[in-house]
Structures are given as C-alpha cells and as structure tokens.
Amino acid sequence: xxxxxxxxxxxxxxxxxxxxxFAETIIELETRTTFINKTIKDVDExxxxxxxxxxxxxxxxxxxxxxYQTPGRSxxxxxxxxxxxxxxxxxxxxxxERCKHQRERQWxxxxxxxNLLQDKLNTFKQRKINTQDSIxxxxxxI
Numbered sequence: 001x002x003x004x005x006x007x008x009x010x011x012x013x014x015x016x017x018x019x020x021x022f023a024e025t026i027i028e029l030e031t032r033t034t035f036i037n038k039t040i041k042d043v044d045e046x047x048x049x050x051x052x053x054x055x056x057x058x059x060x061x062x063x064x065x066x067x068y069q070t071p072g073r074s075x076x077x078x079x080x081x082x083x084x085x086x087x088x089x090x091x092x093x094x095x096x097e098r099c100k101h102q103r104e105r106q107w108x109x110x111x112x113x114x115n116l117l118q119d120k121l122n123t124f125k126q127r128k129i130n131t132q133d134s135i136x137x138x139x140x141x142i
Contacts, residue, residue, distance in 0.1 A: 022124070025117055032110055039103050046096055057089060 003011075060082065 018124075022121070025121070029114060029117060032114065036107060036110055039107070043100060043103060046100075050093070050096060053089070057085070060085070
C-alpha cells in the first residue's frame with residue numbers, strides 16, 4: 001500500500017471500531033426482537049383474558065335477564081351492581097385498547113428501525129473498502 005503507516009493504523013482502528021459498532025447493533029437487534037416477541041405474547045395473553053372476561057360478563061348478563069334473584073337482594077341492586085361492573089369493564093377495555101395501540105405503534109417503529117439497520121448492514125457488507133479513499137470519505141459512506 002502507498003499509504004503512510006499512521007494512515008493505515010487509523011484505518012485499522014476505524015475498521016475495529018466499526019466491527020465493534022456492528023456487534024453492538026446485532027446485540028441491540030436481538031434484544032429488541034426478544035422485547036417484541038414478549039410484547040406479542042403479552043398481547044395474546046391480554047386478548048385471551050379479555051375473551052374470558054367477556055364470556056363471564058355475558059353469562060352474568062344472561063342471569064340478570066332471566067331474573068335470577070339472590071335472596072335478600074333486589075333486582076335494582078343487581079342492576080346497579082351490573083352497571084358498576086360494566087363501567088369498570090369499559091374503563092379496563094379502553095385502557096387495554098390504548099395499550100394495544102401503543103404497542104402497535106412501537107412495533108411499527110421497531111420494525112422500521114430494524115429494517116434501517118439491516119439496510120445499513122447490507123450496504124456496509126457490500127461495499128469494498130477502497131484504500132485510496134480518505135478516512136473522511138469512508139466515514140461519510142458509513
């Protein structure tokens with residue numbers, strides 16, 4: 001090579017630095033993938049709980065409609081209690097929906113970021129280092 005030793009040394013240092021950054025990026029992608037998979041499991045679990053709760057609520061509504069009455073409790077009390085439970089359920093459902101939408105937004109952001117990092121990685125892998133390029137040109141490419 002026609003480059004001075006200090007330039008070659010700086011290039012080797014920069015290459016090592018880029019290798020370290022690349023390894024860190026891979027670890028970060030793996031961490032985010034794990035987080036995304038856990039989030040998907042959590043959403044599935046919440047949906048299962050929601051379905052179970054909805055089935056139980058439907059059974060309760062059916063009991064009230066068929067006028068089953070607990071001794072010592074009026075229909076008005078039962079309806080009031082059902083109204084309170086419905087309000088509580090709606091609040092919980094709204095919170096679940098809000099969290100679901102937030103996770104969906106995060107999912108799309110993570111996927112976009114992963115795609116960007118993969119594109120950068122592929123571009124980096126495809127590029128052959130031209131030793132005639134200055135350090136600034138090589139860094140600019142990256």
